[in-house]
Amino acid sequence: MSTILETPEIADSLYALEITCPLGLENVLEKELHREGLTQTRLGEAQVKLTTDLEGIYKACLWSRVATRVMLPIANFKMESADDLYDAVKAIPWSDHMKATNTIAIDCHGTNHHIRNTQFGAVRAKDAIADYFVALTGERPSVEKEQPDLRIALRIKRDVVTVSIDLSGESMHRRGYRQHGGMAPLKENLAAGLLLRAGWGTDCELTQLIDPMCGSGTFLVEAALMSLDIAPGLRRQYWGFKGWSQHQHRMWQQLMDFAKNRKKDPKTLGIRFQGTDREQKAIAAARENIKRAGLVGVVEVSMTPFQEHEFDIVPDAPGLVITNPPYGERLGDEMALIALYSQLGEWVVNHARGWQLMMLTSNEQLARQIPARPEKSTRVINGGIECRAYLFPLHSGNIKEDVVAKSVMSPGAQMFANRLQKNAKKLKKWVANNKIQCYRVYDADMPEYAVAIDIYKDWAHVQEYQAPKSVDPEKAKQRLFDVMSAIPTALNISESNVVLKHRQRQTGKEQYEKLDQSKHEMVVEEHGCEFIVNLKDYLDTGLFLDHRPVRKLIQEKANGTRFLNLFCYTASASVHAGQGGARSSLSVDMSNTYTEWARRNIELNEFSERDHQVERADCIEWLKQSRDEFDLIFMDPPTFSNSKKMADVLDIQRDHGELVRLAMARLSEKGELIFSNNYRRFVLDDSLEQEFDVANITRQTLDLDFDRNNKIHQCYVIKHKA
Template sequence: MSTILQTADSEGQTYALEITCPLGLENVLEKELHSEGLTQTRFGEGQVKLTTNLEGMYKACLWSRVATRVMLPIANFKIDSADDLYDAIRAIEWSDHMSATNTIAIDCHGTNHHIRNTQFGAVRTKDAIADYFVDLSGERPNVEKVQPDVRVALRIKREVVTVSIDLSGESMHRRGYRQHGGMAPLKENLAAGLLLRAGWGRDCGLTQLIDPMCGSGTFLVEAAMMSLDIAPGLGRNYWGFKGWKQHDHRVWQQLMDFAKNRKKDPETLGISFQGTDREQKAIAAARECVKRAGLTNVIDVSMTPFQEHEFTIKEDMPGLVICNPPYGERMGDEMALIALYRQLGEWVVTHARGWQFMMLTSNDHLARQIPVRPEKSTRVINGGIECRAYLFPLLNGSIKEDVVAQSVMSPGAQMFANRLQKNVKKMKKWVDKNKLQCYRVYDADMPEYAVAIDVYGRWAHVQEYQAPKSVDPDKAKQRLFEAVSAIPTSLNIPESNVVVKHRVRQSGKEQYEKLDQSKHEMIVEEYGCEFIVNLKDYLDTGLFLDHRPVRKLIQDKANGARFLNLFCYTATASVHAGQGGARTTLSVDMSNTYTEWARRNIELNEFSERDHVVERADCLEWLKQSRDKFDLIFMDPPTFSNSKKMEDVLDIQRDHGSLIRLAMARLEHDGEMVFSNNYRRFILDEDLSEEFEIINITKDTFDIDFDRNNKIHQCYTIKHKLVD
């Protein structure tokens, strides 16, 4: 049986609204509505129910900073079949709410045994509404998914269905000052709710607001709009109620005019709004948002790390520090961010004593790096991630002075930072000359800090070497933290751009297994070639940096050659060969993961699939069966492999002789093979020198970033002996 919840009536009509909001902010929304005189409320999970008249409905839309949508339920019923849904929707008096000439959109949320997917529910609802109007007038409304005249929302919970008119039309976090797309910053209504929870608001008595990691400036803009009493709905052009039949344009326009007159004069405000971020893209977005919100002379944002910025702070004047720092997706990311959170904690207790500090994070361990006892925390969802907003009173009784006394940059970390900066300075001219984006900047230069640090553009890829059993694990962990904490400042990159991995020997299928699911890919360039690298998902990134000179050697030798790349990995050498003018390239590897990666690298560099082929096969078996000939061969086998995809175990020291002979059988008589491997104790079979012309070129295959670790690989050129 259907229950009709709203009908067209007299001018004194009241409406029972459901106003949705971010989870955890229901009481903030209710308090906000009360401040506008909308007091007939009760709240549930993720919403506040409000009974009000038409003017109150418009007020909720215009003035709520926390609301997500304002919904007008018009019918509620149970269903036992899909036909029941159709019949009940068709029975609603739609002519009370819209006309056949209106455009509509249907949003369906929830499923049950009868409505198994939301698309089916939306289609059945659309059909029922269309048939209602066909019966009434012979016309039917058209569907318009973007900004329709009337948006209908269907909520299915078990057998109960609620049908509503979405008066907001689209999410109310869209204020109009931010161009959506590209970045994924904090939503405006969530930011506003957290500001209100932290004590900010109109006439709150606070005179300073600082966001030390402001991103696109959402906290700053929302706080300034509150202080200036700017209605959040003033900048929106589209509302769902404008196409609703009971809309009264005169009442709405009066409220709009009143809201425009409520705005305070910024010159008399006496409140400062300051934000910093170290990322140029973020600051550019923040400045654009500030400009579009009309707050250019109110909010000051600077592209500076907060640790280095000189904020204008008025002594003995209360204020709020609020920020949404990076959370970290993996344990390694967390290691890099601990230093950032400690620095943030040290900064707030040093510069903002007596203030309030609110921080949003999904990571409780990171939150505990702030040396202050939180007064309260609020659970919210940010971008699908469960987070908590911690409110810290920066008062003497709450600050853990003993923690503050511990310097974030310990003597060990400072020593490591000095070495890192020295290495950066030493390599700068070489990096600039070769236009390198990827290089190794540190490789266990100091034995107690046993890590390798590779630069990938604005990212640092850190690999911790396995410590000997004689090293105390706690000491090793502390040294790793010291090293990681020094990286952002030394390399001038964000803390969230430091990826940490623990390096242990892998064999067989382990080398192909994923470490993560983030698919953190980026494109880098090397000597005119572009490569896809992935810093997080696998132990290796897709680009062996120590082989840079070997790849350049292949590029220089490849013109007009038929090139074979065995154990090709991601086919970076094949791309270099193609860039050097190779007639054809064939890349062979047994891994599905890497052959697919190889194809994408070749496609990225716009080489044809016909001439530049990738084949998945066991290289040893492929060599035994192939009869093709090549002018240039590169072979870089693993030290050891026992993959199930192989018929036998590969041990490079034991098997390299037979492997080289098989490869040389595929090499033209005047051709050349480059053979490399990374077994540190490798000894070349002497019998091979009797059969082939072999030159050890290892010393020539290291750039200056690997001059301290020249045992990382061994490399040879091999040719057929000339016949007299």
């Protein structure tokens, strides 16, 4: 049997509400309610309990900037079975709250031994309400998931169930002005809560607000709405209480009219709201949100990196810098963002002394790049990520002057930046003349900085080589920090466009495993061909840059040929062959991932699937069984492979003789085999030079960006002897 624990409604004119909010902002919500005269409050976790009348309900809905939902609990009971849930919900006097002709939606949160999934709980509650009205009137309410007349919430916690009416109807963070967000939009009520925590408000003394990484402009819009005393609920058309039987339309309309009259004149405000972002999509979204919020001319945003923007700052006037920069949830992202946070710290110290900085981040290491001591921090959840909002007073006594006095980059980072700039300058003319979009700018030139850095358009792809066990891990990490902090400045690349991977020997299925799920793809060009590259999801990007001259050679030799690409990877060589006029091509690889990628590359370049085919197979077994003949063959096998898809383990030094002979058996009388591999200590089997006409062309297949490392690959042209 169900047991009623309490009656949440206090009296005829008073209601006991539960007003939810983002975790960590309970105190902010309570103070906000007190300012509206709603003082009978009690703090809970991610909520404030409020006892108030009907007018107080409307005020909380209309004026709370921090609240997520305004809930009215109407029943609270113990449940020992699913039938108990049905019986207790049916026993609620629903005719006090709705009519049989109303539409309803039921949200169920939580499960227990009796209610094993939320959908089942919602269905049992819906049946109970329907049966209540059938017994009373012969009619039943219908379900409407989007904007029902009454939204009902069930919260199940162990054996206790709370049934509430959602008077807000939907999350109150939806103000009605935002249609689009940036890559990771901040919810409006979280933004408002952090602004209030930082001291911003209707009557605050701060006269300037800057968001240097504003994204879709949420901080700026919320701050302006506060300063103009515009009620956050004023633009919303849908409210859960409008279908509630106890709703009084006239009282609500009077409060709405009063709210409209409270709005301040922007011309008399005397406050500046400025934001920048380097992403075009983010600024476009910010401008649309500003327009929809009616704040054109009040809030100004610019598509500029904050480091380069000239903000209109009034000297000696107090202000707030508030921002939600990228967090760096993975190690590589964190490393790339060190420079960004350091530059933010340098910027606020140089441009916003005497102000305050509120910064939201999930990464304590990044927060330490701000050269000031945080006065306080607030734990919040943003987009499912646990974060802290740090408040930094930027007055002289709180700034770490010894840190500011130093260069933004450490001596090691500065030294590395100098080398990068030198390399980039050396390559600049060659890159421009050859219209190269992807190239290597650094490859362990200095042994202590053991990374390779490749440029893909305006992105930097960094691969950290595995350090010997003799190297102190802390020193290695510090050097990596130096590398990542130097790249954005030295190469003029956005911090968010730097991708870091740790490179070590791959075996078995590791050769094809995903590192990420972001599917970060872009299309790059090379010698008239287009390729899909993916900088984040796999260890390799889909294009081996050191083979650029080899691919060009294939393109020059391919006209009219039947081309075979063994261990084809993403079939970039086949695309070059097609571009060079190959009559046909066949690309063979045993990886599902790469053969699918190969097909997409061939399709991207608009070559016929009939003439340019891709086949998934073990190349060695395929060569043993094939009887086809080809005029031009490219073979670039891995150094080592023990994939389960292969019949045997492949060791290129041991097995290359057999591989070459199998390939030569498929080569036409006057054809050419281009054989390449990346084993740095590779030595060609002498007997191959006795059987075939062999030319070592390694030197000719190294472009300027790889000329320091003449062992990056070995390359041979092999023909039948006359």
